[in-house]
Amino acid sequence: MDAIKQNTGMAVNGRKRAMGLLARASAAELQAGWQAIEPKPEVHPVRGPETGLVMVRGRVGGGGDPFNLGEATVSRATVRLASGEIGHGQLLGNDREKARLAAIFDALQQRPEHRAAVDHLIDAVESRIEAEDRKHAEQTAATRVDFFTMVRGDN
């Protein structure tokens, strides 16, 4: 029972990570990933792709109770493969085609034969984001203030 729970937990974490990275993939990355999928599966739209709003919440004082900060545009899509797997794609912005492709990859990563191709795409997106984040963090670190104290002589 615990083993099943753990497996489900890992599967959830894996899918959550994949969906988060698909949301941050560029249109070019998603297109290239789609080109790499052979043979192309039959994909049926279930919902969307459509653009709407998500109310972004903050917390009073930074860590208190939630308040409504303002909305963000979000595009989302749900697709079904001919083999039955359902995929969801959702990401910030107006790009509905990106949402549709993200949904397809979410469905494909549930198929063993496409798993490796989807993982390849996701890992590539992850290393790109990590490199960008590191670059930004290092550029910010160069603007850190190093205080020095003028010690007055005590003689």
Added chain:
Amino acid sequence: MYVAVKGGEAAIANAHQLLADRRRGDRSLPAISIDQIVAQLGLAVDRVMAEASLYDRELAALAVRQARGDMIEAIFILRAYRTTLPRFGMSVPVDTAKMKIERRISATYKDLPGGQLLGPTFDYTHRLLDPSLLTDEPVAEPLRRRADESSMMRVSDILAGEGLIEGDGQMPEDHVPGDLTREPLEFPLNRDLRLQALARGDEGFLLALAYSTQRGYARTHPFVGEVRIGEVEVELDIPELGFAVSLGPIQVTECQMVNQFQGSTKNPPQFTRGYGLVFGQSERKAMAMSLVDRALRAEEFGEDIVAPAQDEEFVISHSDNVQATGFVEHLKLPHYVDFQAELDLVRRMRAEHDARNGIEKNDTIRDAAE
């Protein structure tokens, strides 16, 4: 008798065509692209996103271009657009403690964990016009230094360790966050609703109110505990999946304003806080918001309400620049009938006044308006 007057369709159509021409300007110059506006006029884009209350850099840049750089017009256009979209849901509250920091400063602690990171700031520049920007000279790559991996502790948590600062804002149990886009405002407001209104409030208006508190109209003894700018993840619960997934990052600016408080019968002497959180990079707005947030909590702390910045109904009713511009600018629309009525009234009163005072009637300019 009421006579409906029509007309102006051709004039309006031609005016809009003229507007499109003037917006495009000199055709011998290349048109400015949306990408260029996002990349090179980023803070204008951020202000439009913040005050339109819609995070979308591309659409905000489009609005800036369409409005010829008129910020309030751009905000108006983006606000109008958001009403055309369905709402998918509410995000999980963003966690600013996990922010990917681009700038972080504190005026209260010199050596705080994580350090003082200046980031891309205008501070300490000399505010001299830079002629090198007249031409497209190459710009040097920023320097790099090994980054500290540890997370940046919030300054409020440092003071909280000593018990000398009030906690983060807690609402009563079972409180559902208010949403002014769904429910009309009813005063008095809870703090969560005030923060929503302030987050979309006009930067200039909030700046002026914040300034007024510093000049003595509701003194709040403020210190910038911390300003941080950076990216936070937006997560949304997906009911079909039963867990929350990330939709991507947004950039926000957060300000923790720390204020001295003498204590009252209800509360011990301690530091109190004002909070500011704004879309994009907008330090001035976040700081002004936190000062006004604190001023508006006067009643909570048993302080006398003596200044405009403490008057919730005054501040929140006038902070929205789309509402404000709508009501002010509507005055230029035809009021011919209203004015005729007033003109008749004033004439009658004047005639009575003149008759009482034995002044002779003078009607040389009369009927000019008719």
